[in-house]
Amino acid sequence: TQLLEQSPQFLSIQEGENLTVYCNSSSVFSSLQWYRQEPGEGPVLLVTVVTGGEVKKLKRLTFQFGDARKDSSLHITAAQPGDTGLYLCAGGSQGNLIFGKGTKLSVKP
Amino acid sequence: SQTIHQWPATLVQPVGSPLSLECTVEGTSNPNLYWYRQAAGRGLQLLFYSVGIGQISSEVPQNLSASRPQDRQFILSSKKLLLSDSGFYLCAWSARRPYGREKLFFGSGTQLSVL
Numbered sequence: 001t002q003l004l005e006q007s008p009q010f011l012s013i014q015e016g017e018n019l020t021v022y023c024n025s026s027s028v029f030s031s032l033q034w035y036r037q038e039p040g041e042g043p044v045l046l047v048t049v050v051t052g053g054e055v056k057k058l059k060r061l062t063f064q065f066g067d068a069r070k071d072s073s074l075h076i077t078a079a080q081p082g083d084t085g086l087y088l089c090a091g092g093s094q095g096n097l098i099f100g101k102g103t104k105l106s107v108k109p
Numbered sequence: 110s111q112t113i114h115q116w117p118a119t120l121v122q123p124v125g126s127p128l129s130l131e132c133t134v135e136g137t138s139n140p141n142l143y144w145y146r147q148a149a150g151r152g153l154q155l156l157f158y159s160v161g162i163g164q165i166s167s168e169v170p171q172n173l174s175a176s177r178p179q180d181r182q183f184i185l186s187s188k189k190l191l192l193s194d195s196g197f198y199l200c201a202w203s204a205r206r207p208y209g210r211e212k213l214f215f216g217s218g219t220q221l222s223v224l
Contacts, residue, residue, distance in 0.1 A: 033212070042115075042199050042215025043153075088153065090213075096143075096168075097211060101152035 002027040004091050004100035012106040016078050021103040023089035024071040031092040032065055032072045036085045037102070043088055079107045111136035115200045115216030122223055128173075128187040130219050132200030135181065140202040141211060142183040144175055147197040147218075159183060160205075195223045 005024045013019055023032065031050040035043035047056050049065035049072065056063045060083075062075040076083055084107050090097040115132045122128060134140055144156040155168045157175035165175050172191060176184045183200060198219045203211035 035213075040218065040220070042201070042218050043213075045212055045214070048212060090153075092211070096155055096158060097213065099153040101150065 002029075002091065002093060002098050004089055004098055006087075006089060006100035006103050008103060009101070010104050010106075012108065013079055015080055015107055015109050017107075018075070018077050019079055019105070020073055020075045021087055021105070022071065022073050023091075023100055025091060026070065027091070027093070028069050029091035029093055030069070032069070033090045033092070033097070034063055034072070034074055035088040035090065037088060038085045043086075076105075079105075081107050081109050083107050111202070111214065113200065113202055113214055113216045115219060117219060118217065119220045120222070122190050122221065124192055124223055125189045128185070128190050128194070128221070130185040130198055130200075130221075132183045132185075132216055133181055134183075134202045137181070137202070137204065139180060139205065141205060142177060143201040143203070143213065144183065144185050145199040145201060145215075147199060148195075153199070157185070190223045192223050195221055197221075 007022050033048045034046045036046055037043040047063045052067045052069045054065045060077045064073050086102045086104050088102045089100045112135045142159045145153045146156055147153050157167055159165050159177045162177055173187050200216040201213040203213050
């Protein structure tokens with residue numbers, strides 16, 4: 001069974017700090033996606049990475065796909081209260097997407 | 110542009126009652142459609158997905174069922190709800206892509222409480 005482990009499970013930081021959250025697996029994925037979900041809403045796709053070692057930047061967010069395509073990280077620079085939410089990674093393989101349990105981020109002003 | 114509508118937003122139902130959640134997609138044709146359940150601390154669990162009208166694949170055995178009577182309509186049903194059916198239900202669509210490359214677009218969810 002393919003699993004995606006996300007860490008940390010919870011993260012509470014002050015506005016302006018930097019942070020990194022991780023998504024790890026023992027399985028290889030053909031692609032990896034990151035979603036952000038706000039309370040009471042559905043997840044919203046942030047990025048898809050498909051090539052081992054790939055780095056994508058979305059304003060203050062930097063996403064990296066591991067060389068072996070088994071892990072990914074999301075780095076946020078100078079976090080803002082608007083970044084608060086649940087960050088989910090999802091791995092694609094021969095079946096449907098597999099989701100991690102998420103990292104719940106709280107950015108306090 | 111494509112939009113996805115899911116309703117109701119909140120639902121409180123007694124144990125043993127029936128369930129019907131509806132999801133519709135606009136602005137696209139022949140989408141893949143999905144039902145997920147999100148329980149606290151357990152992540153997103155895929156319940157059903159459909160690649161076409163009348164084509165339903167079930168990922169988890171349960172007392173829920175799904176139907177796709179029209180191309181852009183996906184319905185989640187139960188004849189008798191259990192306490193364990195409580196959770197946040199999400200409908201999603203994706204364009205046709207190779208497995209594992211789908212980009213999912215989610216509805217706003219239904220918070221179901223079974224009492």
